[in-house]
Amino acid sequence: MVQKRVGGMLALLVVAFMLSTSTGAASTYKILYEFKGAPDAGQPLDGLIFDAAGNLYGTTIGGGAYNVGSVFKLAPNADGSWTESVLYSFYSPTAGKVDGEAPTARLIFDAAGNLYGTTSVGGESDGGGKCPNGCGTVFKLAPNSDGSWTESVLYEFAGVSESTVDGSIPTAGLIFDGAGNLYGTTTSGGLEGGGTVFKLAPNAGGSWTESVLYTFCSLLNCADGAEPHDSLVFDGGNLYGTTRSGGSTICPGGCGTVFKLAPNSDGTWTESVLHKLQNGRDGAFPSSGVILDPAGNLYGTTTEGGILACNVGCGTVFKLAPNSEGGWTESVIRDFYTSASPDDRLLTFDAAGNLYGTTVVGGPVNDGRVFKLAPQPGGGWAYSVLRYFYGEPAASPTGNLVIDKAGNLYGVTESCGNGYSCQGLVFEITP
Numbered sequence: 001m002v003q004k005r006v007g008g009m010l011a012l013l014v015v016a017f018m019l020s021t022s023t024g025a026a027s028t029y030k031i032l033y034e035f036k037g038a039p040d041a042g043q044p045l046d047g048l049i050f051d052a053a054g055n056l057y058g059t060t061i062g063g064g065a066y067n068v069g070s071v072f073k074l075a076p077n078a079d080g081s082w083t084e085s086v087l088y089s090f091y092s093p094t095a096g097k098v099d100g101e102a103p104t105a106r107l108i109f110d111a112a113g114n115l116y117g118t119t120s121v122g123g124e125s126d127g128g129g130k131c132p133n134g135c136g137t138v139f140k141l142a143p144n145s146d147g148s149w150t151e152s153v154l155y156e157f158a159g160v161s162e163s164t165v166d167g168s169i170p171t172a173g174l175i176f177d178g179a180g181n182l183y184g185t186t187t188s189g190g191l192e193g194g195g196t197v198f199k200l201a202p203n204a205g206g207s208w209t210e211s212v213l214y215t216f217c218s219l220l221n222c223a224d225g226a227e228p229h230d231s232l233v234f235d236g237g238n239l240y241g242t243t244r245s246g247g248s249t250i251c252p253g254g255c256g257t258v259f260k261l262a263p264n265s266d267g268t269w270t271e272s273v274l275h276k277l278q279n280g281r282d283g284a285f286p287s288s289g290v291i292l293d294p295a296g297n298l299y300g301t302t303t304e305g306g307i308l309a310c311n312v313g314c315g316t317v318f319k320l321a322p323n324s325e326g327g328w329t330e331s332v333i334r335d336f337y338t339s340a341s342p343d344d345r346l347l348t349f350d351a352a353g354n355l356y357g358t359t360v361v362g363g364p365v366n367d368g369r370v371f372k373l374a375p376q377p378g379g380g381w382a383y384s385v386l387r388y389f390y391g392e393p394a395a396s397p398t399g400n401l402v403i404d405k406a407g408n409l410y411g412v413t414e415s416c417g418n419g420y421s422c423q424g425l426v427f428e429i430t431p
Contacts, residue, residue, distance in 0.1 A: 027386045028430045032082045032410075033074055034393065034422035035060065038067040041086055042423035044412040046106040046173065047346075047399030048074075051113070056402075056410060056426065057087075059103035059117060063423060064089030068101040069119065071141060071149075074426060082426075087149045088141055090119065098123060099153050100137035105173040105231070106399065110180070115141040115149075118170040118184060123156035135159045135168035135189070138182065138200060138208075154182075154208045155200055159189050167196035167212065172289070173231040182208075185228035185241060190215030194226030194246065197239065197261060197269075213239075213269045214261055222246035224273055225257035230289035230346065235296065238262050239269075242286040242300055247276035255284040255305070258298065258320055258328075274298075274328045275320055279305045283316035283332060289346050290320070297321045298328075299347055301357060306335040317347070317357065317373060333381045334373055336362065346400040348409075355381075356409060358397040363388040367395040367417055370409065370429055386429050391417020394425060407431065 035042045042063025048056045056074040064070030069090040074082045090101050100119030107117045116138070123134040135157035141149045159168040167186030174184045182200040190196040194216030200208045216226045225243030232241045239261040246254035255277040261269045277284050283302030290300040298320040306316040314336035320328045336359065348356045355373040363369045367389040373381040386409070389395055393416035401411045409429040416422040 029387050030428045030430075031394065032426040032428055033084050034416065034425045035063060036421075037063050037423040039063075039065045039086070039089070041070040041072040041084070042067075043414055044424050044426075045104045045398055045414055047412065048402050048410055048426070049107055049109065050402060050404065051109065054404070056082075057107050057115065058412060058426075059105065059107060060424070061102045061104055061120075066090065066092045068092045068122070069103045071103070071107070071115065071117070087115075088151050090122065098134065099151060100139055101134070103139075104171045108174055108176065110176065113143055116154075116174050116182065117141075118172065118174065120169055120171050123153065131157075131159045131168055135166070136170045136186070138170070138174065138184070155210050157186060157189065160191070160193070165189075165191055165212065165215065166210075167198055167215075171229055175232055175234065177234065183213075183232055183239065185230070185232065187227050187229055187244075192217045192222075194222050195228050195243070197228065197232065197241070214271050216243060216246065222254055224271060225259055226254065229287045232261075233290060233292055235292055240274075240292070240298060241289055244285050244287050247273065248278050250279050251277075251284055255279045255282075256286045256302070258286070258290060258300065275330050277302060277305065281306065281332065282330065283318055291347055291349065293349065293353070299333075299355060301347065306332060307337055314362070315359070317355070334371075334383055348401045348403065350403055350407065356386075356401045356403075358399070358401065358411060360396045360398055360414075363390075365390050367391050368397045368413070370397060370401065370411065372431065386431055387427075389413065389417075391420065393417050393420035393422055394427065397427075 041060040044060045048058045060070050070086050071088045073085045100122035102120045104120045105118050107115045119137045121133045123137040137153050138155045140152050157168050158164045158166040167189035169187045172185045174182045186196045196212050197214045199211050226246035227244040229244050232239045243257045247257035248255045257273050258275045260272050283305035285303045288301045290298040302316045316332045317334040319331050319333050323329045359368050369385050370387040372384050394413050395415045395417035398414045401409045414424050
């Protein structure tokens with residue numbers, strides 16, 4: 001494993017003032033690690049997860065021994081520094097093994113401490129052109145007693161051919177149900193190329209059986225949505241997610257949807273569209289998934305739309321609330337008034353019901369921000385910025401944020417800004 005210890009001058013601690021519409025409170029910002037690129041990790045595109053010991057884990061689309069992606073770990077040290085390890089480097093075909101490339105999504109743990117994730121491409125290529133670089137994989141990393149990790153491919157996506165109708169290009173993370181089945185999405189594939197929702201069920205012998213629960217329709221004509229980019233969420237039985245396109249035809253190709261999949265007694269699933277984004281005030285192109293609050297409301301982001309200060313809108317944070325008629329009522333709880341593009345990953349709740357998220361761009365030098373939305377007693381949400389990024393180094397925060405027991409936030413940036421050689425970093429913010 002590649003290991004680097006960071007601390008001292010590299011673990012830069014600065015004080016950043018929270019730029020808010022209503023408060024001048026301060027937050028602190030700390031860089032935990034700067035990625036160097038191959039053979040180190042490089043370019044994280046999604047957020048992190050904690051284990052029970054307080055270690056952080058994530059994926060990078062580049063870096064690793066073969067520069068086609070990696071899984072990394074950051075372990076906290078007693079002196080406040082963090083030690084980074086590359087747990088696994090994905091292999092390119094030229095390295096003699098085709099086990100996936102370019103993981104873009106966050107990981108999940110099972111109860112035994114194994115990690116699961118997806119690679120957006122890689123796996124066995126059919127050579128027929130439908131997936132010339134492989135259609136993507138689902139993988140597992142199992143810890144060994146010596147501290148190393150063993151990777152195995154649970155499933156290789158096949159795309160669409162004369163003999164199979166499968167998904168391709170999984171860019172989202174996975175979720176478990178109570179029985180140990182895995183669920184996810186692919187951005188393309190399926191009957192008409194609009195993407196799929198899939199399930200992986202474990203078998204007694206250690207293999208996994210994949211089934212396509214739903215295929216979205218054509219990217220050019222898709223009332224029920226197309227191109228699901230992010231992970232799903234369970235409410236105890238039903239699955240919820242978003243599609244980046246399809247739905248309303250106000251946008252070319254559709255402005256995107258929020259959908260629900262309900263299980264049937266015969267093992268099939270019924271899809272319904274809860275909301276079709278309408279651009280303009282409503283928002284458009286939700287690349288992130290949705291999250292649930294305890295009352296059953298859904299929250300998500302759109303990368304465009306909202307107040308038209310950016311010609312096509314700068315993006316929104318929205319809420320969908322179930323209503324007494326059996327439908328859902330959508331409301332925009334935040335418009336971004338300058339170039340923002342809320343990132344294409346999930347929002348995060350804290351224990352007090354505050355929402356946190358990131359924007360890839362926007363801010364004083366267009367390097368993005370970390371924001372907070374706090375629910376107000378009389379209704380509405382108070383918006384504040386916990387951190388504007390200035391390329392110092394740090395630029396383009398991406399992925400969901402995670403919160404530790406003390407309320408600190410952790411996230412990643414995909415780059416370090418102009419004039420800096422690192423390939424993204426991991427940061428901590430104390431609100």
